[in-house]
Amino acid sequence: MQGTQQPTPQPTAYPATDRTVPTRSADRASYDKEIVHAILDEACVCHLGFVRDGAPVVLPTLFGRVGERLYVHGSTGSRPLRMTGQADPGLPVCLTVTHVDALILARSGFHHSMNYRSVVVHGTAYDVTDPQEKFLALDALVDQVVAGRSKDSRPANKKELAATAVIRLDLDAVSAKIRTGGVNDEPEDLDLPHWAGVVPLRKGYETPVADPLLAPGTELPDYLRAL
Template sequence: MLTARTKLSRLPKRGSHDTTTIYPILDQGLVCHVSYVLNGQPFTIPTAYCRIDDTVYIHGSVGSHFFRELAKGIDVCVSVTMIDGLVLARSAFSHSVNYRSVVAFGKTQLVADEEERWLALERITEHLVPGRWADVRQPNTSEMKKTMVIAIPIEEASAKIRTGGVNDDPEDIDLPHWAGVVPLSTTYHAPIPDPNLREGVEVPGYLLK
């Protein structure tokens, strides 16, 4: 469903409402921002997440004011952005950023089904570090009681993407200033072991990719 919430008015050629564009961005991002309004005051909270089909899942403490509000079933906006490069033009006005972003809307749902809760927690862990869930101790009963899982079925969403190089005005092309793109990416560095790591425990292969 497309409404005024997700209709792109600024540079619509960069936008898409197709899940084949939206879902890969959600699947590659590591942090989403969840925004909502409480008593006229807007709030935005960054959090880890995962996507399962057309639903975004997040988790947090049952004591969190933020999650207690989400558990009531409220309208939220979820956004994910990845920066791929800085586009440096000859003029300050023409500078830009290469990016991929998604803005989605939905109503929160408290997840009570235990099977769905476990699946969401596994997928959130695997979304951040593929291979990790099967390599660690699973949550115990006490930890599960302290954890709230919230589902956000995507009612509508839009993606917006900017790629390419500099778009200077023709009259600026001959100016004596460097112009081009500085690529950016999320990079995994060498793992730093915990100082209390048990002797003989090697770095798992999934962290060395």
């Protein structure tokens, strides 16, 4: 509290708009920034949708988050990244991240479901041309794979930087959707002889396998031991 100026309070939620309020199960939706960030940060792969020749295209790709901005990278020759550019008005995209947490096996086929946490980001992606922002984005992409990893790897050189296109997408039209809990069968189905319940999906990492050409004496770093 060194100054007299109060910081402008930042909103803690994204606006609920026509584009972000789901048409179904709106009670499962959340616009809370902390919830959205947590779902994004647990993933490093998203599904990026864009429109090509009037038809949708959905591709899995790595991403990184820096505050209220997401970055996606790829070769300068890849389709969505070729479609953005300085002269362009940006590329309308939809970036979706989904964690499937459990299978919900109900007595009725109709009530079979999944426990999941997803985030859907609508917006316009722009080419990142500022070299400093591009470096920041590439670090964010590596740190999204494993937190802390960018400091323990060689940064991109000029050739790699030139071969890599990065697009940015601001978190603005964003919503999360979450299902938790158990089976929701109809009361009249409860006595049916079918097993019903929740099958949680296994999460996490197996033991890291070192590259056979690892430089002698290179130990597994703490940030990987902690996974």
